Amino acid sequence: MTDAPPPPYRWFDLQVERTERISPSLVRVTFGGDRLGDMVTGGRDQRFKLFLPRPGQDAPVLPDDLGPGWYAQWRTQDPAVRAVMRSYTVRELRREPDELDVDFVQHGEHGQHGEHGEHGKGTGHSGPASHWSRTARPGDRVAILGPVAEDNGGVDFQPPAGTDWVLVTADESALPAAAGILSWLPAGTPAKVWIEVAHPGDVQDLPTAADADITWLIRGNAGDRPVLDAVRSAALPSGNPYAWIAGESGTIRALRRHLVGDRGFDRRAVTFTGYWRHGATEEDLLAELG
Ligand SMILES: Cc1cc2nc3c(=O)[nH]c(=O)nc-3n(C[C@H](O)[C@H](O)[C@H](O)COP(=O)(O)OP(=O)(O)OC[C@H]3O[C@@H](n4cnc5c(N)ncnc54)[C@H](O)[C@@H]3O)c2cc1C
Structure with a gap:
């Protein structure tokens, strides 16, 4: 009998290092964390799950069991308390120091409930993740379920052999x-x-x-x-x-x-x-x- 391979994803406790408005619609949040050196990326459209605290919380409220049953448990947690879970993309993962950049769309920033923005080009309703990124400060805590193997199932850009x-x-x-x-x-x-x-x-x-x-x-x-x-x-x-x-x-x-x-x-x-x-x-x- 062979041992099952280790899961390609792991939980990371990260904190905001800094934020930057890189363009009118995008805020780049740079994360750091003690064990971020273990994260790897398959490149391309590498996705991961981001877990955010709700207003008034110091850190995201995660399931007690962070093993394979975490998702079932997250679903049974009180929606008003449990972490906000969203999908995002690795924009860049760097070493020395270990840092992760994520670019967040600022949708709904200038309008509410579907109103158009100040440029007449409103991008819909705001959401907790977009709002969180806009107000994030160094030291703010998040959790990430992120890849620890290059081949991790979270990269969808896979051109078949023979692509011209x-x-x-x-x-x-x-x-x-x-x-x-x-x-x-x-x-x-x-x-x-x-x-x-x-x-x-x-x-x-x-x-x-x-x-x-x-x-x-x-x-x-x-x-x-x-x-x-x-x-x-x-x-x-x-x-x-x-x-x-x-x-x-x-x-x-x-x-x-x-x-x-x-x-x-x-x-x-x-x-x-x-x-x-x-x-x-x-x-x-x-x-x-x-
Ligand atoms: C694999 C994957 C990778 C992704 N990577 C990124 C990424 O790197 N950066 C990024 O910014 N987003 C990314 N997204 C999209 C992001 O997960 C969604 O936009 C998400 O809904 C944002 O959460 P929220 O809490 O801000 O808004 P929600 O609470 O989910 O939605 C609130 C309202 O905002 C509207 N809304 C949501 N997103 C947008 C948008 N982009 N423009 C206009 N209106 C919107 C919804 O229709 C809804 O009415 C990715 C999604 C997937 C599936």
């Missing part, structure tokens, strides 16, 4: 993942990339060795889907494509339909992930999964 070119679309929430994918792509890989953001100031440098054609699209009004319009009207390269598309669920569904239905992409060569959905919190989305 790559298509990537993202909004602000998937911009950290798109940045990770671009920095990972092998030199010379042809890539068509569309990134949709709220403000011209959200455009950032995305270093890559790929042969990437990156188009930035600025949303005019809430509800616009410029990325969908841009992909629909684009001339695409020939050869075997692999698509990775992430962002608002409705937009992603429409994009996937277009790529598979109108453009003839093999559905197995399209990785699509709804990172958020209009009108639904992450708890609502989890509840739908049962």
Whole structure:
């Protein structure tokens, strides 16, 4: 009998080192922690679970049992008390010192209950994670269920053998993942990339060795889907494509339909992930999964 392999994820108690408003829609929170040196990343769109305290709490209230049954226990904890659980992406994991950067979208910041923001481009309702990042201070405590093995099941960008070119679309929430994918792509890989953001100031440098054609699209009004319009009207390269598309669920569904239905992409060569959905919190989305 062989021993079961150790789980690829582990709990980390981290604290905020510093925060920086890197663009109108994004706040970068840099985390540190004693054992952060054990965290590793598979790169690309590496995701993890973030656990935040609620207002008035010093630290997130986690299940007593942090073993494999933690999720079942989290679900039975009082929703008014238990940690806020959200999905985020490793923007960068550094050594000496061990630091983790996470970029948080500032949605709903300027408007409430769906009102448009000061630029007439409101990005919906605010949420606890977005708000937490905006008000985070050095020393604030969080917990993370993060990867401790490169092959950890939390990286979805997996182009199959025989891929000739790559298509990537993202909004602000998937911009950290798109940045990770671009920095990972092998030199010379042809890539068509569309990134949709709220403000011209959200455009950032995305270093890559790929042969990437990156188009930035600025949303005019809430509800616009410029990325969908841009992909629909684009001339695409020939050869075997692999698509990775992430962002608002409705937009992603429409994009996937277009790529598979109108453009003839093999559905197995399209990785699509709804990172958020209009009108639904992450708890609502989890509840739908049962
Ligand atoms: C695998 C994965 C990786 C992700 N990585 C990142 C990341 O690195 N950075 C990041 O910022 N987000 C990321 N997200 C998205 C993030 O988890 C959601 O946006 C989440 O809903 C934010 O939680 P919240 O508490 O701020 O809002 P919630 O309480 O979940 O939602 C409150 C309201 O805000 C709306 N809303 C939620 N997100 C957005 C948004 N981005 N724009 C406009 N309205 C929104 C909802 O529709 C809802 O009406 C990722 C999601 C997944 C699945």
